[in-house]
Amino acid sequence: MTTFLIIAVIVLIFLVIVQIAKASEYVSVLKGEKVAQQQSNKINAFLMIAFLVLGLIGVYICNEMYYKDTLFPQGSASVQGEKVDSMFMITTAVTGIVFLITQILLFVFAYKYQEKENRKVFYFPHNTTMEYIWTGIPAIALTVLVAIGLRNWFEFTSEAPKNAIVVEITGKQFGWIYRYGGKDGILGKKYYKNIDEAGSNQLGQIWDDEANHDDVVTTQAMYIVKDRPAKLVINSRDVIHDVGLPHFRMKMDAVPGIPTTLWFTPKYTTKEMKERTKNPNFQYEISCDQMCGNGHYSMKGLVEVVTQAEYDAWLAKQKPNYYAAFPDKDPSNAKQPADTAAKSATAQVVLAKKTKI
Amino acid sequence: MSTEAVLHANVGTAGAQDVHHAHDAHHGDHHHHESFISKYVFSMDHKMIAKQFLITGMVWAVLGGLMSVLFRLQLGYPDSTFPILEDLLGKWAKGGRISAEAYYALVTTHGTVLVFFVLTAGLSGTFSNFLIPLQVGARDMASPFMNMLSYWFFFTASVIMLSSIFVETGPFSGGWTAYPPLSALGDASPGSKTGMDLWLVSMALFVVSSLLGGLNYIATVLNMRTKGMSMTRLPLTIWAFFFTAVLGVLSFPVLFSGFILLIFDRHFGTSFYLSDIFVASTQQALPNEGGSAILYQHLFWFLGHPEVYIILLPAMGMASEILSTNARKPIFGYMAMVASLFAIAVLAFLVWAHHMFVTGLNPFLGSIFVLLTLLIAIPSAIKVFNWLTTLWRGNIRFTPGMLFAIGFVSLFISGGLTGIFLGNSALDIHLHDTYFVIAHFHIVMGVASMFGMFAGVYHWYPKMYGRYMNNTLAYIHFWVTLVGAYLIFWPMHYQGLAGMPRRYYDYSVWESFKHFTELNRFISTVAMVVFAVQFLFLINFFYSIWKGRKVTTQNPWGATTLEWTTPINPGHGNWPGEIPEVHRWAYDYGKDGVEYIPQTQKIGENESAHH
Numbered sequence: 001m002t003t004f005l006i007i008a009v010i011v012l013i014f015l016v017i018v019q020i021a022k023a024s025e026y027v028s029v030l031k032g033e034k035v036a037q038q039q040s041n042k043i044n045a046f047l048m049i050a051f052l053v054l055g056l057i058g059v060y061i062c063n064e065m066y067y068k069d070t071l072f073p074q075g076s077a078s079v080q081g082e083k084v085d086s087m088f089m090i091t092t093a094v095t096g097i098v099f100l101i102t103q104i105l106l107f108v109f110a111y112k113y114q115e116k117e118n119r120k121v122f123y124f125p126h127n128t129t130m131e132y133i134w135t136g137i138p139a140i141a142l143t144v145l146v147a148i149g150l151r152n153w154f155e156f157t158s159e160a161p162k163n164a165i166v167v168e169i170t171g172k173q174f175g176w177i178y179r180y181g182g183k184d185g186i187l188g189k190k191y192y193k194n195i196d197e198a199g200s201n202q203l204g205q206i207w208d209d210e211a212n213h214d215d216v217v218t219t220q221a222m223y224i225v226k227d228r229p230a231k232l233v234i235n236s237r238d239v240i241h242d243v244g245l246p247h248f249r250m251k252m253d254a255v256p257g258i259p260t261t262l263w264f265t266p267k268y269t270t271k272e273m274k275e276r277t278k279n280p281n282f283q284y285e286i287s288c289d290q291m292c293g294n295g296h297y298s299m300k301g302l303v304e305v306v307t308q309a310e311y312d313a314w315l316a317k318q319k320p321n322y323y324a325a326f327p328d329k330d331p332s333n334a335k336q337p338a339d340t341a342a343k344s345a346t347a348q349v350v351l352a353k354k355t356k357i
Numbered sequence: 358m359s360t361e362a363v364l365h366a367n368v369g370t371a372g373a374q375d376v377h378h379a380h381d382a383h384h385g386d387h388h389h390h391e392s393f394i395s396k397y398v399f400s401m402d403h404k405m406i407a408k409q410f411l412i413t414g415m416v417w418a419v420l421g422g423l424m425s426v427l428f429r430l431q432l433g434y435p436d437s438t439f440p441i442l443e444d445l446l447g448k449w450a451k452g453g454r455i456s457a458e459a460y461y462a463l464v465t466t467h468g469t470v471l472v473f474f475v476l477t478a479g480l481s482g483t484f485s486n487f488l489i490p491l492q493v494g495a496r497d498m499a500s501p502f503m504n505m506l507s508y509w510f511f512f513t514a515s516v517i518m519l520s521s522i523f524v525e526t527g528p529f530s531g532g533w534t535a536y537p538p539l540s541a542l543g544d545a546s547p548g549s550k551t552g553m554d555l556w557l558v559s560m561a562l563f564v565v566s567s568l569l570g571g572l573n574y575i576a577t578v579l580n581m582r583t584k585g586m587s588m589t590r591l592p593l594t595i596w597a598f599f600f601t602a603v604l605g606v607l608s609f610p611v612l613f614s615g616f617i618l619l620i621f622d623r624h625f626g627t628s629f630y631l632s633d634i635f636v637a638s639t640q641q642a643l644p645n646e647g648g649s650a651i652l653y654q655h656l657f658w659f660l661g662h663p664e665v666y667i668i669l670l671p672a673m674g675m676a677s678e679i680l681s682t683n684a685r686k687p688i689f690g691y692m693a694m695v696a697s698l699f700a701i702a703v704l705a706f707l708v709w710a711h712h713m714f715v716t717g718l719n720p721f722l723g724s725i726f727v728l729l730t731l732l733i734a735i736p737s738a739i740k741v742f743n744w745l746t747t748l749w750r751g752n753i754r755f756t757p758g759m760l761f762a763i764g765f766v767s768l769f770i771s772g773g774l775t776g777i778f779l780g781n782s783a784l785d786i787h788l789h790d791t792y793f794v795i796a797h798f799h800i801v802m803g804v805a806s807m808f809g810m811f812a813g814v815y816h817w818y819p820k821m822y823g824r825y826m827n828n829t830l831a832y833i834h835f836w837v838t839l840v841g842a843y844l845i846f847w848p849m850h851y852q853g854l855a856g857m858p859r860r861y862y863d864y865s866v867w868e869s870f871k872h873f874t875e876l877n878r879f880i881s882t883v884a885m886v887v888f889a890v891q892f893l894f895l896i897n898f899f900y901s902i903w904k905g906r907k908v909t910t911q912n913p914w915g916a917t918t919l920e921w922t923t924p925i926n927p928g929h930g931n932w933p934g935e936i937p938e939v940h941r942w943a944y945d946y947g948k949d950g951v952e953y954i955p956q957t958q959k960i961g962e963n964e965s966a967h968h
């Protein structure tokens with residue numbers, strides 16, 4: 001009912017506007033087209049300058065209202081991100097000046113040179129000097145921006161420092177799986193055809209590879225350490241996803257079949273961030289930034305930035321995924337007496353199946 | 358007579374009938390039979406084909422716009438229900454709330470049809486067709502028959518795209534860029550089943566349509582200019598259409614090949630784009646190994662980036678023409694304008710990987726693309742400064758066309774500047790795939806080119822239909838749309854700076870993004886108002902075809918170009934007599950104190966020389 005009412009009102013408004021528009025056309029014919037055109041020209045010229053003034057005020061208000069909602073006031077949570085922020089500010093300054101100059105000239109010229117009865121236009125088809133100037137100035141400004149940008153780009157994409165924590169992160173529809181190299185710090189080999197969710201092998205780890213036996217796999221959160229570089233090895237199990245880390249100003253696609261990497265140095269622990277942002281619910285969220293299907297919007301991951309001590313304690317508590325796949329190999333299960341021959345035989349079969357490539 | 362001979366030589370291939378036709382027109386009028394079908398449906402008159410493209414484009418613009426209103430409803434009011442949606446969309450909006458599946462289908466179809474059907478076919482198709490023969494002084498396109506085919510391929514593509522909305526599993530829903538593996542695997546997303554097949558077929562036909570059109574435009578501009586119309590006397594509109602066509606002809610085939618490989622991967626078991634995939638919904642590992650999903654992105658963006666200029670250049674050309682005509686002043690720096698169009702066209706082929714900075718691209722390669730991308734800003738800046746100087750010390754008439762042309766310049770500045778942020782790879786890492794990108798390309802491409810299109814329609818409407826559109830409606834349309842467009846897209850930059858990702862159905866579970874609920878509601882509301890106001894344009898357009906004020910003079914805007922030397926309602930063949938000869942460039946406004954001098958006027962004895 002209300003829907004129809006709304007539609008009826010809208011139609012009515014339209015009819016009124018159209019009638020007024022038609023009437024004004026008749027009036028203009030009566031008045032003489034020239035007079036009518038001069039009048040509407042004046043109105044539009046005035047609106048041009050009004051739009052400029054109100055528009056610039058609007059830009060200011062918008063900034064007042066929403067700057068605080070961006071990530072800049074809380075600062076970058078990674079060392080590298082500080083450079084992104086400063087690049088942003090420099091680029092804003094440069095483009096802001098150009099924006100102001102050009103928009104003001106556009107609307108001021110429109111207003112100032114509105115049609116006047118005896119204005120003689122200036123026949124000015126070209127001027128080489130002027131054209132050189134406005135080719136040259138943007139070229140110089142852009143060179144500076146490119147220079148700053150590329151220096152940062154090569155730094156961000158360089159090899160991660162040796163002391164970095166290596167975490168593997170794998171995207172799937174619709175979630176993230178994190179893997180740590182365990183005690184040996186080496187990520188074991190994997191093959192996608194070994195993936196077996198029911199058999200606790202969601203990454204397709206190859207159990208023949210010893211390096212896999214201590215690897216920790218979790219879907220809870222990615223733990224990394226404050227002030228210590230974190231290197232992410234990024235994979236996908238199905239379609240393209242993207243590890244989006246807005247607080248750290250980092251992002252990298254997860255491409256099936258083509259591992260990618262990314263590294264950064266976190267500056268604040270999650271706890272510190274809660275205080276900095278005065279938001280007790282603050283979380284370092286990982287947003288999937290590449291359309292990956294109907295659940296894309298829900299593909300949320302978590303980063304926990306902790307101190308080295310907290311990290312060590314956390315890692316010590318984690319069980320290698322190997323034991324989830326082979327409970328009988330788990331030393332904490334081995335103590336139990338009911339280790340019958342039959343059970344270990346099945347385990348052998350399972351093992352054989354899982355290691356087949 | 359020499360022009361006529363050239364025309365015969367050129368049209369010869371298109372079938373004798375057309376030569377004949379041109380002859381008829383030549384001898385005064387055209388009273389031989391034109392049935393309804395041959396005049397309005399399978400027409401070979403470029404002016405009628407232009408109108409077909411325009412009206413089909415308008416239908417798609419309404420549908421695409423409506424889709425955006427629907428998905429903005431979800432973003433603006435994520436926890437409200439609208440029973441009417443269930444009535445309209447059935448299972449796609451159970452309980453009055455659009456499902457995630459429907460949301461993604463709407464976003465994808467919106468993007469596809471606006472980019473390709475509205476702003477490519479509806480823009481180039483309309484104005485290249487309408488203006489090229491009229492402004493270069495030709496009776497029709499080089500091949501009117503191919504031109505007709507171009508429209509009908511587009512029409513068929515449209516029908517197929519439309520039908521994809523009605524299939525059981527829904528239309529394609531993986532985004533307009535259609536990245537595999539998502540677009541290759543029906544098991545990964547229902548939209549990638551039948552819907553994707555229809556999408557691909559439709560797009561393939563669309564590519565054919567573009568190529569037929571583009572080759573025709575190029576051939577016509579190169580071969581069918583009237584006597585005296587040297588390339589450097591062409592209006593900037595024609596230069597823009599010419600470069601647009603060249604871009605399309607060189608890049609659409611690459612997209613086509615990308616699609617073919619995708620079809621192979623989908624149906625014939627190849628692994629061009631597929632490798633190492635385990636599908637969760639079926640718990641199965643696929644046999645494909647060794648393909649590269651990134652290969653598709655290279656092929657796609659090799660068209661995709663030129664495509665954005667295919668959309669923009671015609672708007673630039675028309676804005677140049679309209680600004681100059683209504684400022685009553687020559688366009689400033691004609692040769693610089695042509696050169697910058699050329700530079701943009703060349704660079705457009707060399708920057709595609711700026712859409713792929715975070716795909717794991719080789720960093721060195723990335724740096725080259727940064728350099729080339731930011732290089733594009735230079736010709737863009739030249740154009741802006743030249744437009745500003747064109748207005749300087751002019752005598753400006755604010756016709757509706759002029760208003761939209763000025764709006765175009767403002768939007769192009771605003772959106773072009775944010776490109777400088779995105780083109781710098783280190784900064785793009787943060788901004789990629791956020792609302793900052795949405796703001797950037799909607800302002801610089803979506804809205805700006807739409808403004809170019811509106812400018813063109815208002816400006817050339819008298820030539821199309823022999824009547825004027827209503828000015829009051831046009832003014833309301835302009836001001837509400839300009840203000841609305843800024844209100845919608847400007848705040849989106851801030852969302853992007855908060856890292857808010859694009860293509861999210863719902864932000865409510867995200868601690869980092871949920872504080873934008875109110876802003877989202879505001880944007881959605883303005884979007885609905887702006888959408889509604891477009892109906893003022895539609896009413897104005899269709900009402901004026903039959904009831905608009907009649908045009909009584911041949912050259913209502915006092916313009917210099919050739920289209921205004923044709924009769925008020927030109928027949929097929931455009932000029933009843935001989936095609937006029939051209940003696941000067943297209944921008945002699947205010948020269949030696951004369952308001953304007955048509956291109957057909959000989960250079961006077963005491964006239965100062967230019968071109």
Ligand code: HEM
Pocket residue numbers: 534665666668669711712730731733734737772773774775776777779780781785788789790794797798801802
């Ligand atoms: C100063 C010139 C420009 C520069 C440097 C520039 C740069 C960029 C960059 C780097 C991106 C990728 C952003 C990302 O996905 O992270 C982008 C996106 C885009 N740009 Fe521009 N741009 C410029 C002008 C234009 C123009 C003139 C148009 C259209 C007429 C345009 C249309 C687009 C579109 C459609 C996208 C997004 C496509 C998508 O991901 O769906 N840009 N631009």
Ligand SMILES: [Cu+2]
Pocket residue numbers: 240241242288289290291292293295296297299
């Ligand atoms: Cu995703």
Ligand SMILES: [Cu+2]
Pocket residue numbers: 661662665708709711712
């Ligand atoms: Cu691009």
